[in-house]
Amino acid sequence: MKLQKWHIPITIVLFISGVLLATALRALAANNATPWHQKNENLVAMIKTQEAEIKKLENSIESKRTSLDRFQRDVSLGKKELEKLQQQLQKLKTLSGMTExxxxxxxxxxxxxxxxxxxxxxxxxxxxxxxxxxxxxxxxxxxxxxxxxxxxxxxxxxxxxxxxxxxxxxxxxxxxxxxxxxxxxxxxxxxxxxxxxxxxxxxxxxxxxxxxxxxxxxxxxxxxxxxxxxxxxxxxxxxxxxxx
Amino acid sequence: MWLPLLGLLLGIAIGSALYIPIPGAFAKYLSVAVLASLDSVFGGLKSILEDNFDGTILLTGFFTNALLAALLAYLGDRLGVDLYLAAVFAFGVRLFQNLAIIRREFLAGWLKKRYLAAAREDKNGQC
Structure with a gap:
């Protein structure tokens, strides 16, 4: 088969076109650069952010609950203590004539x-x-x-x-x-x-x-x-x- | 005859194998460049069929079109105008025109061949 004068240029052009085409397709596939995909990605990112936030909040709830428990325990202990003190105070008041x-x-x-x-x-x-x-x-x-x-x-x-x-x-x-x-x-x-x-x-x-x-x-x-x-x-x- | 097709396949293979990372924002310009290159390819095919093929014109047209299309698309983005749509439109129209011309040329060639074959048979029958 005889090599015609148009063979070489068209081959070069096609070769470069092929490279460009493959690169573009791969870039599009890799980046998901279409707006639709971008939107999806944005939503996914948003969801992920929200999930992270939820996780953080859950952790904070957990720690808050723990500290609340502790405080309640302390309060109940304190209440008992306080009751005792109040009883004592009442007794002392009575003894010192401060009560009817x-x-x-x-x-x-x-x-x-x-x-x-x-x-x-x-x-x-x-x-x-x-x-x-x-x-x-x-x-x-x-x-x-x-x-x-x-x-x-x-x-x-x-x-x-x-x-x-x-x-x-x-x-x-x-x-x-x-x-x-x-x-x-x-x-x-x-x-x-x-x-x-x-x-x-x-x-x-x-x-x-x-x-x-x-x-x-x-x-x-x-x-x-x-x-x-x-x-x-x-x-x-x-x-x-x-x-x- | 098969050399250009081999070139295309090789190009696709190399483009696929060589992963050139393109940022998402530039993928659009690359697409415009691809469109420009396809336009050049079909223009070249058309010129071959019309017998006015010039390798220099093809190559310079190919590179300048692809580059200019990408640059214009980029500039349009900077200016807030969707200039790449103009490139898509221009190249798309030319692409389909070229395709139509190629089709017609092929059809004309085929019809001519058939006509010639028929004429030859007629001649044979006469002998």
């Missing part, structure tokens, strides 16, 4: 001896009324005696007697917890009514002395007394618990 208390006990009513005073003044004008009044020390002694009788809570005219309470005289009135009180004085004490009454009935008790002196004093036992809480506050500026 109720229970059996007795009520003592003291009043100035006005009747005797008037009678005495009729006989002897110019008599000082001091001997016929209820003084701070009477109340102080009676409170003290009630404590001897095992009183657990004491109030004078609804002023709770606590360990920092003061009972003192300001002219015609009496200060209890730095609150002015006037007659009649009602002293309430919660405790065993019988033992409280026994202390009051002792011959040398202040109550008895007042009674002998003719003051209008009386007491009555009660099964249900309510004593209000101490309204002030404790402030320890100097006293500190001794370190072990």
């Amino acid at each position: 208390v109720k229970g059996p006990g007795l009520t003592i009513t003291l009043d100035d001896n006005i009747k005797e005073y008037e009678a005495a003044q009729n006989k002897n004008p110019g008599l000082k009324p001091d001997d016929y009044l209820i003084h701070d020390k009477h109340i102080l002694y009676i409170v003290n005696e009630l404590r001897v009788g095992g009183a657990e809570a004491i109030s004078v005219n609804d002023q709770r007697i606590v360990n920092s309470s003061d009972i003192r005289c300001v002219g015609p009135l009496i200060l209890v917890n730095t609150t002015r009180l006037g007659p009649p004085y009602v002293i309430k004490a919660i405790g065993n009514p019988d033992s409280l009454a026994r202390v009051l009935a002792l011959p040398e008790s202040e109550y008895n002395i007042l009674k002998m002196a003719g003051y209008p004093v009386k007491y009555e036992k009660s099964t249900r007394l309510v004593i209000p809480p101490f309204k002030g506050s404790y402030q320890f500026t100097y006293a500190r618990p001794k370190e072990e």
Whole structure:
């Protein structure tokens, strides 16, 4: 077969065309460069991103749940602890007179001896009324005696007697917890009514002395007394618990 | 006669075997270049059949067409105009025109052959 003049150029052209064609086809197949495929790829990439995100979020949920569990456990532990502390606090409050208390006990009513005073003044004008009044020390002694009788809570005219309470005289009135009180004085004490009454009935008790002196004093036992809480506050500026 | 076909097959084989990585964005330009080269091939075939074949014209046309088509497509992309569509259109039209001409030339050749054969038989019968 004779080689014609067109054989060589057309062969070259066809050869290069073949190379180009194969490369283009392969490039298209490899890259999936059609918009449709690109879209698909985009969607796949999006899905993958979302899946990664989901995975991350799931992990974070897991860790959050774990920490939540821990916190809940801590809280329940803390709750128990707190409950204990609160119970203790409540007990201490009750002991220190910061709460209203109720229970059996007795009520003592003291009043100035006005009747005797008037009678005495009729006989002897110019008599000082001091001997016929209820003084701070009477109340102080009676409170003290009630404590001897095992009183657990004491109030004078609804002023709770606590360990920092003061009972003192300001002219015609009496200060209890730095609150002015006037007659009649009602002293309430919660405790065993019988033992409280026994202390009051002792011959040398202040109550008895007042009674002998003719003051209008009386007491009555009660099964249900309510004593209000101490309204002030404790402030320890100097006293500190001794370190072990 | 079979040499050009052998060339095409060899080209495809080499193109397939040699993996030339083309970025996705450039695949389009390569496709335009392929179209240009096919246009040149068919133009060459047409010129052979029309007996006005020129190897230099074919080769220069082939390279410039392919390169220019790819470059124009690229420029069009830069400018935001789908210029490669123009290349596709131009080459596509020419491709089909050339194919039509080739078909007609073949048909004409075949008809001529048949006519000549018939004439020869007539002559034989006369003898």
